Amino acid sequence: MLDTDDLRFFVAVAASPSLAAAARSLNVSPPAVTQRLRGLETRLRVHLVDRSGRGLTLTDEGELLAERGRDLLGAFDDLNDALAERVGAVTGHLRIVAPLGFGRRHVAPVVAAFRTRHPGVRIDLLLSDRLGRIPSETWDLAIHVGEIREATPSLTVRALAPNERILCASPAYLTRHPAPRRPAELRDHTCIALRENDEDVTLWRFRAVDGAEERVRVDAGLVSNDGDVVRGWALAGLGVIVRSEWDVADDLRAGRLTRLLEGYALPSAPVVALLGSERRSRAARTERFLEALRRSFDPLPWRAPRDPDGVARDPGPLRPG
CATH class of the missing domain: 1.10.10.10 (Winged helix-like DNA-binding domain superfamily/Winged helix DNA-binding domain)
Known part of the structure; x- marks a missing residue:
């Protein structure tokens, strides 16, 4: 039946x-x-x-x-995995969720290379910045960038790569508005906010060298849920942004953006992998894909950019504000 x-x-x-x-x-x-x-x-x-x-x-x-x-499918998949591993094959269905911008730039190329290397694996890649709204039963592996605010016992977290958040603006903007010296001065600046992960996007948190924390409620004249749009607005000189290091490192090195408030740190946004269950975390296809992801982050692309031939080169310093 x-x-x-x-x-x-x-x-x-x-x-x-x-x-x-x-x-x-x-x-x-x-x-x-x-x-x-x-x-x-x-x-x-x-x-x-x-x-x-x-x-x-x-x-x-x-x-x-x-x-x-779900139990029967899990047992069936376990059996297939066990038989495939006996002969060194990597097979099965791998369902991956990743953030939009990061997924396009850093996950999709790994998926393509992995599929070429392991044609027996069928891969679904869903790009979304609303991970919390996607049932964990529908994916095997999720890539998350940023703080994990609510730990879920059913999920296993694997660290993949460090990633800092950076306050920056374009030189064109800074010619019209003096660079802030303290976080509180951001209230007098035009700020651009990125709406993601259901966060309070206009409350920016800073930590000074002595450990003191300062929170600033900025007046965001521009808000978008697309990181590429936010970065484009900043490059056009429309305001100050907080963006992940992976997204703006090349712009900072090239001088298209300038780093601000270097004496203050923003909350980091590490790249991690979330595994949906113990069974999925043991599957050969999941472990092999995680290994491929880790290799793609060594050296870190946003700290050691690669030449067109794929060779890592000295990135040089990120330009200070």
Whole structure:
């Protein structure tokens, strides 16, 4: 009555907030999801999902099928992994979530190289800056940049690379507005904020050399949820930004942006990997991909840029403010 395709389909539906979201995760149309779900319910002669304007709610039978289905699929994948590892093969389905900008620049190339090296692995890469809104059941590995505010016992955290946050502005902006000497002076500047990870984007936190913390509520005249847009606005001389080192290091070295308040540190934003479960963290494909990611960060691309031929070169100092 049931096969693994049915289980994978329903587990994806159960992990989604709506049929439309399930369709996106399955790469099919919403009508196709509706039709298949009805067919599954007809075959099993049970009602699995209640549909309403608020989304999907699993019935008791739906909860049972989703829970047991995840367990059965996990056992099935474990068996496939174990047999593949016996012959040194890396196979299976690897689902990765990564931030938009960072994922495009630093994760997608590793995915492409990994797939070439291990053609038996099918990879889904989802780029999103809303990791907290994506159910952990729908991914095997998530790349996160920044502080992890709420630890989840079911997730394993693996450190990948250091990354600092930097306050900076363009030389054109600084010709019109003297560089701030203390964080409090940012209240008199035009600031640009990046809306990400549900953070309070206009409260900027600094720590002085002596350890004293200073918080500044800036008046952000420009706000965007896209890091490339925020960086572009700063390059155009429209204001002061706080951005990750990985994103602005080349601009600082080239003089397109100038670092400000060097005597103060912003909260760091380390790059980490989150593993969805113990089973997934043991899978050969996950471990091999993590190894490939770590190699891509040695040396750190934003601290040791590479020439077009791929050879790391001396990055030189980041230009001070």
